Amino acid sequence: AQSVAQPEDQVNVAEGNPLTVKCTYSVSGNPYLFWYVQYPNRGLQFLLKYITGDNLVKGSYGFEAEFNKSQTSFHLKKPSALVSDSALYFCAVRQGGFKTIFGAGTRLFVKA
Amino acid sequence: EAGVVQSPRYKIIEKKQPVAFWCNPISGHNTLYWYRQNLGQGPELLIRYENEEAVDDSQLPKDRFSAERLKGVDSTLKIQPAELGDSAVYLCASSLDRSTGELFFGEGSRLTVL
Numbered sequence: 001a002q003s004v005a006q007p008e009d010q011v012n013v014a015e016g017n018p019l020t021v022k023c024t025y026s027v028s029g030n031p032y033l034f035w036y037v038q039y040p041n042r043g044l045q046f047l048l049k050y051i052t053g054d055n056l057v058k059g060s061y062g063f064e065a066e067f068n069k070s071q072t073s074f075h076l077k078k079p080s081a082l083v084s085d086s087a088l089y090f091c092a093v094r095q096g097g098f099k100t101i102f103g104a105g106t107r108l109f110v111k112a
Numbered sequence: 113e114a115g116v117v118q119s120p121r122y123k124i125i126e127k128k129q130p131v132a133f134w135c136n137p138i139s140g141h142n143t144l145y146w147y148r149q150n151l152g153q154g155p156e157l158l159i160r161y162e163n164e165e166a167v168d169d170s171q172l173p174k175d176r177f178s179a180e181r182l183k184g185v186d187s188t189l190k191i192q193p194a195e196l197g198d199s200a201v202y203l204c205a206s207s208l209d210r211s212t213g214e215l216f217f218g219e220g221s222r223l224t225v226l
Contacts, residue, residue, distance in 0.1 A: 004154075032211070032212055034215075036215075036216060036217075041219070042201070042219055042220075043116070043118075043203055043205075043217030043218050043219045043220050044155070044196075044205075044215070044217045045217070046214040047218070049212075049214055051212050079210070083131075087131075090154050090155075094211075098143075098210045098211055099157060099160070099168060100145075100157070100215060101157075102154035102155050102156075103154050104152075104153055104154050105152075105154050106152070111173065
């Protein structure tokens with residue numbers, strides 16, 4: 001069965017520093033991978049996705065993610081964090097059957 | 113372009129009462145999803161529609177939950193009767209491409225069962 005793990009409940013980073021939010025997955029076959037962000041009392045917003053091709057994908061708000069097939073990881077990154085990036089981030093995977101499975105989420109705190 | 117619209121945003125009911133949530137997906141999106149998000153957790157799929165057909169409802173508690181998507185556009189999710197454990201945020205999402213496309217979410221309906 002497919003699954004997604006976000007090993008960190010919370011990530012703290014200072015404004016201006018690089019950030020990484022980790023995600024690992026387990027699926028059979030080729031996965032489609034996604035990152036979403038959720039602000040308080042709002043629905044999830046799409047950030048970026050990996051379908052095929054270049055392992056480094058760029059998305060909204062300066063975020064990017066690196067697909068690593070050997071490590072079955074899809075970590076979210078940003079070179080310079082902003083206070084406004086503070087939110088809840090969800091990694092998701094979709095495989096055969098078109099069912100999207102979400103991780104438990106990682107709360108990002110960016111301190112000024 | 114209008115996004116996914118859900119109503120109501122908030123609902124407080126007593127246990128054993130019925131409740132219904134409504135969703136209007138983005139125009140042209142044939143795939144519609146209902147997710148439940150418990151506090152501090154990721155969304156969990158309840159049901160997925162392709163047009164008006166429910167193609168994945170394996171996680172829908174069918175003894176008390178029901179859903180419909182008449183004419184393949186709007187959808188309604190109903191709970192009857194509600195239990196304390198049903199307190200959660202119910203998210204509706206739609207997508208243009210069911211295989212590679214991202215999901216577009218509404219703002220959710222927060223249910224509190226007392």
